[in-house]
Amino acid sequence: NAQAATLADPSTLVVDTVGPVLTIGLNRPKKRNALNDGLMAALKDCLTEIPDEIRAVVIHGHGDHFSAGLDLSELRERDATEGLVHSQTWHRVFDRIQYCRVPVIAALKGAVIGGGLELACAAHIRVAEASAYYALPEGSRGIFVGGGGSVRLPRLIGVARMADMMLTGRVYSAAEGVVHGFSQYLIEAGSAYDKALELANRVAQNAPLTNFAVLQALPMIAEANPQTGLLMESLMATVAQSDQEAKTRIRAFLDHKTAKVRPS
Ligand code: 1HE
Incomplete structure (x- = not known):
């Protein structure tokens, strides 16, 4: 039920501090970092109280993938009203990223799918390594984006490209992604986190x-x-x-x- 959905599961995130940078690692690698309610509540919590000394945030994924998007195993339980509450809950969490006090950098690899792409879109800088790929399988699953994707993604890649992804299941590679605006950086395999941290340290030095x-x-x-x-x-x-x-x-x-x- 909607009440239980607000309970944070701290095991789904690994939060650390590296100098002036808060690092938030999505930590459900066995589920390809699918975003369940416990993870979203934990993400909301750790974005709410960002310590004063933190000057930038890096969000990354443990395992081979950034995120496989919405945890589909939770979806089958929801009716329409719960779906509306769920979507608006996601909006609030991702708003905390977009309107964060400090810049947020997403380090992308492997699957950046559905809600995972919506999460990445809320960040201010996206760094993708060669393995990253982008897809919106919502169309084939009979659902729609619900985490702000239809607001944020067209501003990065355009409405027509997003419509094509949702209608035909088109998948974009990391190399295509940097050309079309999914990411601002394309870097070699295995280095998205390090590059994101490097950029975070740089932005932390700004006024x-x-x-x-x-x-x-x-x-x-x-x-x-x-x-x-x-x-x-x-x-x-x-x-x-x-x-x-x-x-x-x-x-x-x-x-x-x-x-x-x-x-x-
Ligand atoms: C999941 C999910 C998930 C993996 N929800 N359980 N997202 C999708 O439609 C993407 C669905 N996932 C995939 O296409 C693949 O899993 C991946 C390409 C991401 C990874 O493939 P692979 O071969 O490395 O792993 P796998 O064997 O498919 O998955 C490992 C486990 O993670 C497996 O569970 P297990 O119990 O059988 O081990 C998968 O079921 C599980 N898993 N992805 C639930 N997404 C607010 S609206 C947003 C709407 C959306 O985000 S729609 C897009 C949903």
Whole structure:
């Protein structure tokens, strides 16, 4: 029932701290990290109380796969009302990722399927290794996305591509995925977690106000009408520039004390 669904199962996640980075490992490898209610409740809990000293989050999967999506064994129990509650519960959990205080980076490998892809879409940066692949088998299972996928995924890859995935079961490879916007990084096998951690440490060094602006203001500005967006941008820029952190960093550049921007 809906009440029992809120009980967190801490064994489904491995949460750790690596310097300023909180790492959250999906930990149901025998079930290919399928997302059951206990895991989702645990994920919600650990995203609720992010310690002050944490400056970035990495979400990854234990085993060979990021996530096989919704745990289908739980689905057969639900009626329509419970389904609605379940979907909205997922929305709240994934909103905690998207609107997190700090940047969230997803390290992708193997199956990134259905709800697993919806989870990845809520993160701010996706790093995929060569084994990653993306699919939305909801169509063939007679269901629909329910974890915010129809809101977030079209913004990354477009409505037509998502419709094709759901209608025909099309699967995209990691290499295709980086071209089409599923991930921002494509890296060699076995290194998604390390790369995600490296990026997390880099973003952790940014001025907190810059990260706030990128996470909270940028997506809203991008969705706003242009005149509203431009005004929001001006206001955000003014607040950021007037922060002491910005002044210190710009002074350091002018004093030749910071690294120059060079091609990577
Ligand atoms: C699962 C799930 C799952 C694996 N729910 N139990 N997602 C899907 O439709 C994907 C379904 N899964 C697969 O296609 C495959 O399992 C994989 C390609 C991910 C992995 O294949 P493989 O050969 O490595 O493993 P396996 O033998 O298929 O699975 C190992 C076990 O995990 C097996 O259980 P067992 O008790 O027989 O050992 C599988 O049943 C179990 N398992 N995936 C439940 N998803 C909010 S709306 C979101 C809607 C969706 O996400 S729909 C997409 C659902």
